[in-house]
Amino acid sequence: MIYTAEINVMPLKELLDPQGKAVVSGLKNLGINEAKDVRIGKHITIQIEAETEKIANEKVETACKKLLSNQVMEYYEFTLHS
């Protein structure tokens, strides 16, 4: 079975996100003064072949932990669907 993982990797909430900060000033220049906090992360999709959803879940978990995010500065969350 082929599963699709939809992964979000985001900077930890307590850390400064310089990209987000830059985008806030860009939004102000666009006239959207209401924008207060912008956080920028990554959205990653993986097509993964696995016998069961549980196995697919474990593999994606390992990918997130070991390569796709660095937990010193980021957190991740994902959903899996077939």
Place this chain on the structure above:
Amino acid sequence: MKFGVVIFPGSNCDHDVIHVLETVLQQEVKILWHKDKELKGFEPQDCIILPGGFSYGDYLRSGAIARFSPIMDAVISFANSGGFVLGICNGFQILCEAGLLPGVLMRNGNRNFVCKNVFIKPSHNDSAITADLDLNKAYKIPIAHAEGNYYVDAKQLSRMNENGQILFRYCDENSNVNDVANPNGTLENIAGITNARKNVFGMMPHPERATESVLGNVDGIEFFRSLISYAGKIEIDVMDDLLR
């Protein structure tokens, strides 16, 4: 002492390091390819250098993909057996990603790619790379990076301070460590660190770019000299033990 310089796809300071070691300092250098799986013929008093650059285009995160290059397992084993490993700039980022050094290099707080000469001050003489450095001197060394903002959690930072794992801090030309001298928002002006065992070193500044008068800056040569002289002393100790 022998040096191994690892070339990853996207490394761009590899030949600067090789030139300094081979031509300026007359050291033996072996060029290593990221696909090599072993470090043949290296002893613990030797040093593997991960040079600066943009390994794998800095895709995903700086150093994140290089960390899984085939040679890294051998580099990790070498470090764990006590061998010297030095990561400069992108090499430092790779060592953090590989878990050989604690913490992470985040995007610069000021959002800029910063490329200029800065001053750094060694914290102590208790490591191979700082052993012969002058603690009262502000060393002028260039930096060139967008992700040099060192971060580690407070608990780990206090452990690192206690263990003497902070090697270098950004300072002004009079050796004052202050906010004005901090080029990228890095924690406590940290420019370089080491592991608890003090055989793995990571630094954002580029000493290899400051080694000859023709470059207008020679302070960087002292870092390599310190390392070579320290390793030389280990070699003498090993010989003494063998002869005893």
